[in-house]
Amino acid sequence: MTPLLTYMDRPVEIAPGETVLEALLRAGIDAPSSCRTGNCQTCLRRAVQGTPPAESQNGLTEAQKAMGYFLPCICRPSSPLNVAPPDDAGARLPATVRSVEALAQDVVRLRIETEAFPYRPGQFLKLIASDGLERHYSIASHPEEDPFLEMHIRLHPGGRMSRHVMEIAKGHRLHVAGPLGTCFYEGVDKDQPLALIGAGTGLAPLYGVLRDALRQGHRGPIRLYHGARERKGLYLREELEALARARDNFDYAPASLDTGGDLAALALEAETQRASRTAYFLCGGENLVKRLKRDLFMSGASMKAIRSDVFSPASL
Amino acid sequence: MSSLYERLGGENAVNAAVELFYRKVLADGRIARFFDGVDMDDQIAKQKSFLTMAFGGPNRYTGLDMRNAHKKLVAKGLNDSHVDAVIENLNSTLRTLGVPEKEVKEVAALADSVRADVLGR
Ligand SMILES: Cc1cc2nc3c(=O)[nH]c(=O)nc-3n(C[C@H](O)[C@H](O)[C@H](O)COP(=O)(O)OP(=O)(O)OC[C@H]3O[C@@H](n4cnc5c(N)ncnc54)[C@H](O)[C@@H]3O)c2cc1C
Ligand code: HEM
Numbered sequence: 034m035t036p037l038l039t040y041m042d043r044p045v046e047i048a049p050g051e052t053v054l055e056a057l058l059r060a061g062i063d064a065p066s067s068c069r070t071g072n073c074q075t076c077l078r079r080a081v082q083g084t085p086p087a088e089s090q091n092g093l094t095e096a097q098k099a100m101g102y103f104l105p106c107i108c109r110p111s112s113p114l115n116v117a118p119p120d121d122a123g124a125r126l127p128a129t130v131r132s133v134e135a136l137a138q139d140v141v142r143l144r145i146e147t148e149a150f151p152y153r154p155g156q157f158l159k160l161i162a163s164d165g166l167e168r169h170y171s172i173a174s175h176p177e178e179d180p181f182l183e184m185h186i187r188l189h190p191g192g193r194m195s196r197h198v199m200e201i202a203k204g205h206r207l208h209v210a211g212p213l214g215t216c217f218y219e220g221v222d223k224d225q226p227l228a229l230i231g232a233g234t235g236l237a238p239l240y241g242v243l244r245d246a247l248r249q250g251h252r253g254p255i256r257l258y259h260g261a262r263e264r265k266g267l268y269l270r271e272e273l274e275a276l277a278r279a280r281d282n283f284d285y286a287p288a289s290l291d292t293g294g295d296l297a298a299l300a301l302e303a304e305t306q307r308a309s310r311t312a313y314f315l316c317g318g319e320n321l322v323k324r325l326k327r328d329l330f331m332s333g334a335s336m337k338a339i340r341s342d343v344f345s346p347a348s349l
Numbered sequence: 350m351s352s353l354y355e356r357l358g359g360e361n362a363v364n365a366a367v368e369l370f371y372r373k374v375l376a377d378g379r380i381a382r383f384f385d386g387v388d389m390d391d392q393i394a395k396q397k398s399f400l401t402m403a404f405g406g407p408n409r410y411t412g413l414d415m416r417n418a419h420k421k422l423v424a425k426g427l428n429d430s431h432v433d434a435v436i437e438n439l440n441s442t443l444r445t446l447g448v449p450e451k452e453v454k455e456v457a458a459l460a461d462s463v464r465a466d467v468l469g470r
């Protein structure tokens with residue numbers, strides 16, 4: 034019989050009426066908590082197998098719920114759950130490089146093939162080159178349209194994964210794990226305005242979300258703001274301009290610093306008026322995402338309507 | 350007599366108040382700096398904890414928990430004037446939502462009752 038509770042595949046005893054948090058702590062598993070009443074979200078964990086009771090997902094976003102996130106301090110499971118830390122990417126899978134192409138001077142498009150990797154466009158994966166060299170990259174492809182996983186990788190001078198990516202070619206083998214992240218088209222009203230704002234390779238997840246929204250029949254206006262340091266860094270520009278001409282409800286607003294464009298200023302000026310009605314996706318560096326998040330929230334956007342991924346550098 | 354939390358409308362009241370309250374706090378030059386640097390999504394959840402507690406709702410925080418949660422802020426200079434400012438923002442949030450004066454006062458008194466722990470005295 035499947036045990037009621039497992040943590041990273043290890044069975045954990047849980048008494049009737051006991052919460053998952055209590056059971057984890059009793060088993061000596063490191064499990065942070067604070068309020069223990071389901072408000073502060075300090076204890077957030079993810080069910081990688083099984084369905085957590087609805088009340089244990091109270092207050093979480095639709096994307097978090099869809100990913101199996103729940104609050105252990107108020108979770109009394111009635112069916113088996115396999116629980117993992119919120120950022121656990123799970124087992125690694127082998128993958129093969131299908132192509133590596135330049136998208137801009139310092140951005141490449143990496144396409145890889147792997148078996149059975151269910152994901153939502155806009156999520157990110159862990160790309161594993163070797164032991165000790167793994168980095169997160171957002172997924173720009175669409176699982177129902179593309180027979181590969183696509184990533185847009187900025188080549189940092191001296192960056193370890195950057196250097197590796199420059200050296201690999203079709204047929205090269207590596208590993209992936211995941212997916213992770215809640216930056217995907219879920220919990221968005223089809224008639225709601227949608228604003229996608231990203232800098233540099235922050236376009237990758239937004240490109241995925243854009244295609245998913247269009248595919249799912251989003252009817253509200255969609256505006257994609259893309260920023261780059263230089264005009265030639267606005268990769269996929271022609272394709273996005275063509276899409277904007279072809280679609281009534283899609284607008285593309287590029288901004289490059291060298292021609293005086295300021296992504297945050299451009300986006301905020303257009304968005305503050307409609308912030309309270311719009312669903313946001315923000316992707317890029319920490320400063321940009323923080324500023325946009327705060328300013329949009331102060332302009333009336335609900336925090337639940339703001340999804341974001343910060344492309345923070347890896348710690349090692 | 351139903352509890353303060355029930356009279357206010359329970360969890361729905363907390364949900365209605367939380368973003369309004371947090372916007373006021375971030376716009377208040379006296380206290381905004383204490384909320385810098387912490388992720389906004391995490392903060393919103395913490396504010397829900399704060400409001401649930403101030404509304405007299407279910408919570409299991411101890412005085413020690415409150416000391417620990419605000420320890421770093423005390424090190425950054427948190428004092429009575431900041432607690433007053435938070436309570437002021439709480440009052441104006443409740444008034445904006447049309448909460449009767451009697452309940453506004455009860456909430457303020459509840460928040461004030463943990464002042465010593467929050468300030469680590
Ligand atoms: C959730 C998430 C999603 C991400 N998605 C993408 C993506 O879609 N595309 C993408 O290109 N990257 C993405 N990143 C960043 C990526 O994971 C790596 O951090 C990045 O590619 C650098 O790795 P590296 O090994 O080449 O450089 P490292 O060897 O790790 O770093 C070398 C040097 O490069 C510089 N550097 C590294 N990262 C940054 C940065 N972000 N900004 C400024 N300078 C930096 C630093 O000076 C650093 O010392 C994402 C990160 C996260 C957390
Ligand atoms: C008036 C009484 C107060 C009460 C009842 C109260 C209550 C709380 C609660 C319940 C938490 C969440 C703790 C957790 O689960 O981690 C919290 C966190 C916090 N409080 Fe207060 N608080 C009070 C005053 C203040 C004041 C005056 C400030 C600053 C001006 C402040 C700033 C913060 C911050 C920044 C956090 C988050 C800390 C972190 O995430 O590490 N609080 N508070």
Ligand code: FES
Nearest residue numbers: 067069074076106
């Ligand atoms: S400990 Fe606060 S939500 Fe679980």
